[in-house]
Amino acid sequence: MATLTTIPHTPARTTVGLELRALGKTYDGGVRAVRDLSLTLPPGQLLALLGPSGCGKTTTLRMIAGLERPTGGEIHVGDEIVAGGGHWAEPEHRGLGMVFQSYALWPHMTVFENVAYGLRRRRMGKPAIAERVPEVLDIVGMAGYENRPVANLSGGQQQRVAVARALAARPRLLLFDEPLSNLDAVLRESMRLEIRTLQQENGITAVYVTHSQEEALSMADVVAVMNDGRLQQIAPPEELYARPRNRFVAGFVGLTNLLDVSVRQVDGDTATVRLANGALTGAVSTRGHGAGDTTTVALRPEHLTIRTGEPRPREGELELTGELVSSMFSGNIIDYFVRVPGLPDLIRVQDFPPRTAAPGDRVVLTARAARCVLLEDERRDGASPCV
Ligand SMILES: Nc1ncnc2c1ncn2[C@@H]1O[C@H](COP(=O)(O)OP(=O)(O)OP(=O)(O)O)[C@@H](O)[C@H]1O
Ligand SMILES: [Mg+2]
Numbered sequence: 001m002a003t004l005t006t007i008p009h010t011p012a013r014t015t016v017g018l019e020l021r022a023l024g025k026t027y028d029g030g031v032r033a034v035r036d037l038s039l040t041l042p043p044g045q046l047l048a049l050l051g052p053s054g055c056g057k058t059t060t061l062r063m064i065a066g067l068e069r070p071t072g073g074e075i076h077v078g079d080e081i082v083a084g085g086g087h088w089a090e091p092e093h094r095g096l097g098m099v100f101q102s103y104a105l106w107p108h109m110t111v112f113e114n115v116a117y118g119l120r121r122r123r124m125g126k127p128a129i130a131e132r133v134p135e136v137l138d139i140v141g142m143a144g145y146e147n148r149p150v151a152n153l154s155g156g157q158q159q160r161v162a163v164a165r166a167l168a169a170r171p172r173l174l175l176f177d178e179p180l181s182n183l184d185a186v187l188r189e190s191m192r193l194e195i196r197t198l199q200q201e202n203g204i205t206a207v208y209v210t211h212s213q214e215e216a217l218s219m220a221d222v223v224a225v226m227n228d229g230r231l232q233q234i235a236p237p238e239e240l241y242a243r244p245r246n247r248f249v250a251g252f253v254g255l256t257n258l259l260d261v262s263v264r265q266v267d268g269d270t271a272t273v274r275l276a277n278g279a280l281t282g283a284v285s286t287r288g289h290g291a292g293d294t295t296t297v298a299l300r301p302e303h304l305t306i307r308t309g310e311p312r313p314r315e316g317e318l319e320l321t322g323e324l325v326s327s328m329f330s331g332n333i334i335d336y337f338v339r340v341p342g343l344p345d346l347i348r349v350q351d352f353p354p355r356t357a358a359p360g361d362r363v364v365l366t367a368r369a370a371r372c373v374l375l376e377d378e379r380r381d382g383a384s385p386c387v
Pocket of ligand 1: 027028029033051052054056057058059060
């Protein structure tokens with residue numbers, strides 16, 4: 001398969017970013033699809049809008065595109081305000097390119113005609129179009145396909161044409177709405193890399209809507225997690241994964257164990273916590289909590305180690321003891337499920353083979369304090385602190 005390449009002097013470079021200020025959308029009928037959404041995207045970066053179905057991703061994207069009118073707040077593309085504060089720029093005046101889940105190509109037209117369509121509407125001259133179309137087709141690895149009817153192309157090829165069409169008019173912002181959802185898993189993964197490479201090499205500012213955490217983490221410079229119309233956290237992928245802010249983000253992005261705790265003592269960035277079952281467990285990484293707070297610790301399964309034997313509490317670590325209930329071998333990883341007395345959920349641990357414990361064994365789980373993150377939420381049970 002051809003890969004996307006950069007051609008010299010490609011003019012798709014943008015010099016502006018995107019800013020949303022307290023953006024809101026309440027549909028007729030009262031659905032509050034987006035609430036008080038504020039974020040800033042530097043030029044040349046890819047923002048992933050990630051969240052479950054119905055959380056307001058498409059609505060946000062359509063407002064940026066000018067296909068939907070905000071009911072509150074402002075949208076700035078670079079130095080220009082395109083919506084809000086009494087301003088309104090029509091979609092065709094916003095300098096945007098869009099790629100949708102359904103490729104939205106004209107099936108009866110050729111590849112050339114599909115890419116040229118928007119340029120004609122912008123009144124670009126024939127010679128300029130004849131030059132520009134092959135240029136963008138080359139960027140997406142579809143050079144030489146000009147005269148093919150799009151109906152005869154594979155899904156992946158059609159999506160490349162859709163990307164070429166979005167790039168053709170040199171947008172200052174590219175918007176993607178689940179563009180890979182209709183492709184099979186293998187193609188999806190290779191297209192991810194290709195879109196990311198194209199975006200980076202050409203310095204394109206992009207907003208990429210997805211409900212796939214894998215897609216968001218692997219492609220984005222910065223990920224905005226939404227739930228129920230509200231921004232939950234915005235951070236680079238590594239930070240989002242390592243330091244989720246609340247229970248929703250911790251649970252939506254990756255696997256996580258949640259432990260209800262009360263904070264006993266705080267010393268700089270680390271805190272000593274007491275589990276809901278009364279056991280004093282050790283140090284965790286805090287985020288501005290104080291002694292007496294009741295909250296939740298998020299802990300990734302791969303950040304726990306498991307061993308048999310006696311507890312050996314150590315400075316700067318969190319330690320739990322329990323009984324191994326079951327373990328699952330899945331090739332490169334073993335999943336262990338451990339019952340810790342007094343905790344409602346089994347604790348999940350992931351480690352490399354070989355298995356180090358058998359069901360029924362008493363096991364000790366440990367994690368470094370920096371890996372155990374105190375969340376901002378109140379404890380689930382709302383119980384009073386047991387300090
Ligand atoms: N035209 C509309 N009129 C009324 N409500 C709408 C309209 N479009 C969307 N909604 C509602 O707004 C909320 C957000 O919808 P939106 O399409 O933005 O979600 P999404 O995050 O893109 O979801 P998905 O992952 O399923 O595409 C939903 O509750 C949806 O039902
Ligand atoms: Mg959507």
